[in-house]
Amino acid sequence: MTYTADKPPHTETREELQRRIPGWGADLDPRDRPSVPRERHDTGATGAHWDFPERQEEKRPRERSVEHRTLTPVFGTVAPTHGLSGVIRRYAYRKYSEARAAHWLLLVAADRVDAVESHLRSFATTRPDNPITETGVLSEFTRHGISSRFGRKRADLNHIWIDPIVVAGPWLLAGGVLYSAVRAVTKRRS
Amino acid sequence: MRAMVYRGPYKVRVEEKDMPVIEHPNDAIVRVTRAAICGSDLHLYHGMMPDTRVGMTFGHEFIGVVEEVGPSVQNLSRGDRVMVPFNVYCGSCYFCARGLYSNCHNVNPNATAVGGIYGYSHTCGGYDGGQAEFVRVPFADVGPSVIPDWMDEEDALLLTDALATGYFGAQLGDIAEGDTVVVFGAGPVGLFSAKSAWLMGAGRVIVIDHLDYRLEKARIFANAETYNFAEYHDIVVHLKRITDFLGADVVIDAVGAEADGNFTQQLTATKLKLQGGSPTALNWAIDSARKGGTVSVVGAYGPIFSAVKFGDAFNKGLTLRMNQCPVKRQWPRLFEHIQNGYLKPSDIVTHRIPLEHIAEGYHIFSAKLDDCIKTVIVPSAA
Structure with a gap:
């Protein structure tokens, strides 16, 4: 088989499969499946009662892909651009199409800037960011953190040690920089 | 609120x-x-x-x-x-x-x-x-x-x-009666894809993951044959062996952007964010499908480029089908x-x-x- 014309046989017959698997073959006909054909023209099927939707009001300038002719009639309004991350994001949308790696890499960079900006801003509020509660890491103690990982053949053990560095690294780095700065200032004064 | x-x-x-x-x-x-x-x-x-x-x-x-x-x-x-x-x-x-x-x-x-x-x-x-x-x-x-x-x-x-996407993934595979279907990933979408493959007449459904408890669920919930890829030096070779070196007719990637199994892919994708996803499961899917077979992708990937083994897909004459459901x-x-x-x-x-x-x-x-x-x-x- 394989090196000859016949397909390697299965061990189970159709009848055996029908007995063993509830519903086996219920969608056997490839033409009678919900996503077949992939494209089917049926505008009446969706519930839309418009040719083109009314336009949602643009209450503040909304960034958009340069691959769109205009702003789409409906859009999300959560978390408008702001700060330095906003400057980067608006630039990425204005300057580069989705086809350009720069577009996406700038957006990823803006995400990191946004996180730093938001952490700093949170320290001026009554609810500063708390990496212990916000990472949910205490569930390691209540949800079998050790036995879920060790003594099992998990392939992710070779990289999960990086996660604490990704999460805590920037905090430790910022703390170190702050400590060095304070130390330098106090040394200079004394 | x-x-x-x-x-x-x-x-x-x-x-x-x-x-x-x-x-x-x-x-x-x-x-x-x-x-x-x-x-x-x-x-x-x-x-x-x-x-x-x-x-x-x-x-x-x-x-x-x-x-x-x-x-x-x-x-x-x-x-x-x-x-x-x-x-x-x-x-x-x-x-x-x-x-x-x-x-x-x-x-x-x-x-x-x-x-x-x-x-x-x-x-x-x-x-x-x-x-x-x-x-x-x-x-x-x-x-x-x-x-x-x-x-x-x-x-x-x-x-x-999850259910709609898993079912859609099996449809994208164009499963014909008696096909051997491999599903990478025993998470919710993979479990539903495996279950759906039977509805479409698969003759054999194989689920691959590295979490034993999920593979157990795949055996019980989806009546699937299962293998933990962490137990094999090369899961693609194992899949070839158990299909008489033909490969699978249909392979479904129900893992997506955070696939395990390759440290470099994990590092560059999930830690350094330099790829749209770690395409390890997708590459395994391409390599374990038989020539002329179909790879269905319902695991999600981001818009940044990913290191996909496109040449193998080309040379094997695979049909690649995918979409958000x-x-x-x-x-x-x-x-x-x-x-x-x-x-x-x-x-x-x-x-x-x-x-x-x-x-x-x-x-x-x-x-x-x-x-x-x-x-x-x-x-x-x-």
Whole structure:
């Protein structure tokens, strides 16, 4: 088989499969499946009662892909651009199409800037960011953190040690920089 | 209202957020009664999806009760119990008119390469999601459906993405009677893909993962033959051996962007964010499919380039099929399969967590603690 014309046989017959698997073959006909054909023209099927939707009001300038002719009639309004991350994001949308790696890499960079900006801003509020509660890491103690990982053949053990560095690294780095700065200032004064 | 809010990679919390309002005449406001954490939410949680902004509420799997409707809404009323597909779509653009609801052109100003998705970054339109007490649902006459009286609410919840996507993945494989189908990933979508492959007449269904508890679930829930890739030097060679060196007729990638099995791919994709995803499962799918076979991709990848073994796909003459699932197209048939007892989606739910504890919910799911497969979030106003 394989090196000859016949397909390697299965061990189970159709009848055996029908007995063993509830519903086996219920969608056997490839033409009678919900996503077949992939494209089917049926505008009446969706519930839309418009040719083109009314336009949602643009209450503040909304960034958009340069691959769109205009702003789409409906859009999300959560978390408008702001700060330095906003400057980067608006630039990425204005300057580069989705086809350009720069577009996406700038957006990823803006995400990191946004996180730093938001952490700093949170320290001026009554609810500063708390990496212990916000990472949910205490569930390691209540949800079998050790036995879920060790003594099992998990392939992710070779990289999960990086996660604490990704999460805590920037905090430790910022703390170190702050400590060095304070130390330098106090040394200079004394 | 209380809502999950993203605070940066690996950090979420619950905070008071403004109530959503009607922003378009066909909007509805839905009071969420159940939401779920999806495996693809972890790509946002890990900071992999470009333009994921601090302050966004995640959650594209949710059901609830209609609280308010906009002036042009005809098909829903206040008090209706609804299930909401994860796709935000208009129902009338070129793509929606052809049934490609997940590729709608009228709902996502940020990108043309993807449609609208609730709570899934600005790359997918900048809509808040349903891991909250309330959520704005655009095009209320198009997306949501009233939950049938006979349907269990967790079954309805899983129809909003995981079950529909898994079933769609099996369809993309164009499975013919007697085909050998390999499914990479024994998470919710992989389990549903495996289960669906049988409905389409597969002769053999094989599920691959590295988490033994999930493989056990694949054996029990999806009647599948299973292998832990961590036990094999090369899982592709093993798959060739057990298929008499032919390879599988159909392979389904139900893992997506955070696939394990290759340290370099993990490092560059999930830690350094220099790839749109770690395509290890996709590369294994390409290499374990038989020549002329089909690879179906329903695991989610980001828009940045990924190191995919395209030459192997080319030289083997593979058919590669993929998309975000157009959820509502799947529902009528899936309703029948649930009523006939062929599918019981809520059997995969392992954890139910109050919204206030969502940070723990994310960590448990992300770190795969406590034999977690599917986490349901229960808002306090439910």
